[in-house]
Each structure stands twice: as structure tokens, then as C-alpha cells.
Amino acid sequence: MSEQIQESAGEEPERIPVMQQVLDNPFLLLFLGIVFPTVLYILWGVMEIASVPVAR
Amino acid sequence: MMTTTYRTCPRTGLQFDTQAESLMRFNAVAAVLSMVMGGLTAVLVALTRWPAIKLLPADQFYQVLTLHGVNMLLFWIIFFEIAVLYFCSSTLLRCRLATPRIAWLGFALMVIGAITTNVAIFQGGSTVMFTAYVPMMAQPHFYLGLILFAVGALLGCFIFLGTLVVAKNERTYEGSIPLVTFGALTACIIAIFTIASGAIILIPTFLWSVGYIKEIDAQMYRLVFWAMGHSSQQINVAAHVSVWYAVAAIAFGAKPLSEKVSRSAFLLYILFLQLASAHHLLADPGVSSEWKVLNTSYFMYFAVLASMIHGFTVPGAIEAAQREKGYTHGLFEWLRKAPWGNPVFSGTFISLVGFGFLGGISGVVLGAEQLNLLMHNTYYVPGHFHATVVIGTTLAFMALTYFLIPALFKRELILPGVAKFQPYIFGLSMYVMTLVMMGAGTLGVSRRHWDMAFAGAPFQYEWPGAAYLMMGIAGLAGVVAVVGGVLWVLLVVGSLLFGKKLEEGEFSARPTILRMPVASSLSAHGGAVSHHVPGTMVLGSVLLVAFVLYYFVNWKYLSEVWPMA
Amino acid sequence: MSAILPPAATNWWKESIGKQELIFIVLALVWSLFMFFFMIYWHINGRQNLSNEKYKTTAAMFSAKAEQMVKQYQVRTETETQIPVVKPPVGSDVYLIARMWNWWPILELEAGKPYKLHISSMDLLHGFSLQPVNINIEVVPGYEHVIKLTPEKAGIYSLVCNEFCGIGHHTMLGRIYVK
Ligand code: HEM
Ligand SMILES: [Cu+2]
């Protein structure tokens, strides 16, 4: 979108680096911020607890 | 849609959506009231754990400690954070707050929830500590209150995200959001994970307390509870780091040394900070060492790296700004000539240094998988987290309040002579208190423990004399800290009631775009950022050296403990 | 621009990083990685690692095992409440019960010899805090944690409960003799 504006202004189109685009995208960050701890901490942890063997 | 107007503050150039403004004020006031509850209980806790005084009987002590934890850790901090979220979105982006009606609903839920839980604890059947570990059962409305509070806070997070969308759509700013808003976004994301985890665990626990569920596994509870309990501390970290950046900008016109570095550090927070919930499970049977090592280290300590980066870039930005103003002599003229009499600055700086040296280092040591065996559930733990959540978060929020009283509440601060000293009284006594608490914990003294003398036990155990001494000092320093806290409450409440009313500034029907000239006190100095920050480099190196030394001292200590391999 | 305003450059990702900042980041990164690998190193070469041997259990199952051990190896009783003192063979499985508000039984171990200590709780969470050695482990009901422990020095040791377990929490003191 920003490229369009700049092109219409007749300037050299400036590419925004991917990392900056990621950091400018709150919902992508929200997604990452939920998925990482959910997988590494909660899901992995629940699996570990669930797989504790029963004492004889 | 509620119609709103915008007020431009004549002192700061900030522009407030009047709806958002009253929401911020109400949330801040609720935070201060929670702090009053937390502070009253703090004296009682401190005086009971002071062995020479031992104020309360056991049952009341545990009840009061539950009140202290809940009101301080949850209610004070989160009410204030909601205000910070609204400030960082609506105010800094100069746009209307998304759906203020829902924001009010969220606030109402939080208030009802906070009152409900407090009532439950006061009634006496819910002396379970804020952790409420199953199978120790509280009254159903204890959990219900927490759930309502959490739902309200979740609405606040969604409003924050919604406001980012509004600002983008209505083009109230150009380019990227400000760094401080980005930090608030980080806090908001962590908060959403936190509250979701809270829902997963508190709702079944509530159902269990009313008899619909027969049993909740104690280990499973601990796992999911800490996804909430510890992550909420990580909201605080993201929030108070944002406040540090904001104060550096407000008090010095400092600009970030590098947007790229600071934002990447926040990204590391978003990805990894929440894994540290594992800190609480390092001495537990149910999870393996692999899980513990990876999670407790925030995935290879990447979030610690991020904190060290912020700990460098905030003073670095201040140093660069000060040097630009001509304070260039030697390594530290920039710091010596800083406005030490201004509580906004002094509070922030005491918060920053204390968080790094006391809270940060001790947290990493405590969170090393094997070292945790030395300190799990000892007094070291509350020692550590008073350095993070009190010196780091609470003091940063107190400092910010001194700025908000004229800007947001339109009142002149009363008794500026007292305000000047308040951050020192509160902050430095907390330094002492946390240090000796950690000292006593290193000697093994338990947290949440009414009697060091074990009255009524079948045996005797005598703690070392040094432990008693440190517990005494902790009690004394705690009382001084409470005095510092009381001063702050008096200053805030006094200013709101009796402070000179200040000019409100102009109202307008629509927001002005952010890139308009902002009042000089806020505008950045022009030109490229200087990267010459030798003083900060020295401070950072001192931190690293202290860190390394203290880390190895503890491994040495561990190596002398009975082998457990 | 300041931190409360949008970045001045539209493309701030391309801005260079100061040299001092970069040096500090590299140092901090190296230290972070070091600390991570040090925990792993200690698992390989250190002598104090919390055991990963654990089982799901019930209060009835666990107390049956503990009672069996007490019957076999009891040497005397102590205190008014006649708490049994147990002297299990070196290297054997030793059972320790945590419950409101005592540790049961009293153990008598030999210095420098390894034991397999099984811990579990009958009711709530409790905290195993061995003093003055200072080893602290969470005791979770429903779980049996098996810890290989070598008491190094002779002496009288105390077991403090350091997880809040109700009104009698501060009276929950246990005993281990090392001879
Ligand atoms: C104002 C001065 C304060 C004093 C003197 C104080 C004192 C204490 C003491 C002595 C304990 C340990 C009790 C024990 O484990 O036996 C404690 C626990 C705690 N404090 Fe504070 N505190 C203060 C402020 C705060 C603040 C501002 C917060 C949070 C923002 C806070 C959060 C907590 C929490 C979460 C606990 C743990 C409660 C538990 O174990 O369940 N405190 N406090
Ligand atoms: Cu106990």
C-alpha cells in the first residue's frame, strides 16, 4: 500500500524490509506470541505430565 | 458510537480523547485504592515476619498475606496497566479509543471482580494465597472474582488492539507506531496469553469448588496456573520497560539509540518471555529436565538478552540526549547533571538500576534449573520478586504518576518538596529489604511461614543467627518502604483533591495528526542519533561482571550440597 | 524522534547500530548462550541434578509402601507421638510421607552412602526443605518423586515444610539422622 502511494508521488519505490513489516503487524505478533508459549510451555508440559508412568 | 472530544494538554502537547482520559483516570484511581489495601497488609506482613515482633497470629497472617499478594500483584498492577495501555494507544497515537462503552464494561467487571475476591478473603474461607494451589480449596466467589477481573482486563487488551486498528485506518500517525506503544503492544500480547491461561485453569477450579468437577490434578494446576501467574509478571516487565522509554523521552527528549534494536528486543519478549513460567516448576516432579531447561531459559536466555538490551538502551538514550545538551565531561557528567530532584526521573532511574542489578540477576540465578534447588520456596523468592515487581514495576509506575498528575488529572502536585524524596525513601528501602530477604533465603528461611521458631513442632530447628538478623532488617526496611508508599498515596490523593487546578487546554472535535509540531518539552532534538555512550557502556559492563560473579558463586554453593545424581 | 512518537525514518530497519551498543549486545548474547549450555553441562558433569524418576500414585498406594518399610526397618520411636525411626539398608528404597502436618517416618541414614528417597504427599502440596543442607523440592500429591541422595556428613538434619499447607504449616518439622 505504501509503495503505491510513493509510486504515485513519482518517487523511487522504497521497499520496507520484511522484518520491519513483521514488527509493524500487531496481529501477526499476537499470533506468534500465543503460539510459542502455547506449544513450548503448555502443550509440551501437558504431554509430559500426562505421560508420567503409574507407580507399581 | 459514543461521541468524544479531544483535549490538547497545554503542558505536554499530548492530546487526550476525553473518553479515554476518564477511563485512564478511573483505572488509575482503582489502582491507587488497591495499592492502599496492598500497603496496609504489607505492614502487617512485614511486622509479623520480623521475628522480634511477630505481630499477628498464624491464621490472620496467612489471610493478610493472601490479601497482600492478590491486591498488589493482580489488582494494583493490572488496573494501572490498563491505564497505561489506553495511554499508549489512544493518547500516543492521537486517536479515539475504540469502543469506550466496552472499555467501561471491562472496568466495571474488574472492579466487581476485585471487590468479590477481597470479600471472599476477608470472610476467612479463602486463605489460600494468590496461587490458590489445588487441592487447597477457597470459597467459590474467590475464583469467581478473579475470573471476572480477568475478563475485564481481557476486554481492556482488546480495546488496545482495536485502538491500534482505528489509528491505522483513520491515519492518525504515519509509518510505524511509537516505540513506547510497541512496548505496550508487547505487554498486551503477553496479557492475552496470560488471561487465556488463567481462564483455562480458573474456570475448572471454580467448577471444582462448587462441586461440578471431582478432582483437579495438582501438577497440572501448577503448570497452567503459572502460565498465568508468571506471565502476568512478564506483562509488568514489558509495561515498565515501556514506561522507562517513555520517561526518557518525556524528561530528556531522548530518542531510542536504535529503533531496530529496541523493537527486536521487544520481539524477543513476545516470543520467549512467557516460557519463564517454568521457573516455578523447577523443583516439581511432573515435568522433565529437558522441558525445564528449555523453558526456564526463555529458549536459550533470549528474553534475558532482551532485558539486558533494554537495560543498556534506556540509559544509553538518556546519555546520548544529555551529551547533546552539552554534558560531555568525563564518563558520567550526563548522569550527575540529571534532574535527580525530579521524581519522574529519579524514580525511573532507581527502578531501572534496581531491576537490573537486584531483580534481573537474582531472577536468572533463581531460574537456573539446578540452582533453584537451593532457593525454591525460600525467602529468596519474595526477595527476588520484590526487586522486580516493586522496584521495577511499582516504582516505575509511581514515577510515571508524577507526570500524569498534571498531564492527565490537570492538577498541580502538592508538596513537591516531599515528592522529591519519595522515590528515594521507597526505592532505597526496597533495595535493602530485597537484599536481606534474599540473604535470609540463601540461608534457607522459608517464604509464607509464620514462625521461624517452629512453635508446636515435635522437634526443634535453630536457624543461623544471621538469618534472624536479616529477617529483622527486612522487617525494618519493609516498614520504611511502606512509609514511602504511604507518602506516594498521600501525594497522589492529596493532589487530586487539593492540588491547584491547572488549565485544561483546548478542546476540539477531531484529533490532530501526530506529525504536527508537538510542544517543545516533548519534541525530540533534531539530527541523527549519536551513538557515543561510554558511560552506559561502563554501567553495562559493571552489570555483566556482577552477573557473572554472582552466577558462579551460586554454582560453587550448589556444588557443596549433598550429591543427588 | 523520541520514543513516544513514530520513528522518523520510514525505513528504520536499515539504520545502523552504534558500535558500543553492538559490542554490548554481542557480550550479552555470548553470556546468555553460555548460561544455557552451562545447565546442560551440569547435567552431564554436575553432581546435583533433580531426578527425573517419577510416578503417578495415590495416597493409599504410597502409604502402603511406606508402612511396609517402617515395619521392616523400624529401630525405635521418638517424641511423645511415637514417630517411628527407620534405618533402611544402604542403597534401598526409602519412603517419606508428607502430610498435614508432619513428615513420616524419621530416617536414619549412613553418611556417604546413596539412597533412593521416594517422596509423596497424602493431601496438599508440601515443600521438602532439608536444613541446613538447603535442598528444596516441591512435594505434589498424586506423584511419587524418586531422588537419589547421598547424605555426605554425619549430623542431625531437619525437614522444614516450605510450601504453605494450612494453619499448622509452621509445625511441620521432620528429622533425618545421618550417622
Ligand atoms: C510496600 C512495601 C511492601 C512490603 C513491606 C512488602 C512485604 C512483603 C513481605 C515481607 C512478603 C513475604 C511474606 C512471606 O513470604 O512470608 C511479601 C510477599 C509478597 N508481596 Fe510484598 N511488600 C511490599 C510491596 C509489594 C508490592 C508493591 C507488591 C506487588 C506489586 C508486592 C507483592 C507481593 C507478593 C505477590 C507476595 C507473595 C505473597 C505470597 O507468598 O502469596 N509487595 N511482601
Ligand atoms: Cu506442609
Ligand SMILES: [Cu+2]
Ligand atoms: Cu507447609
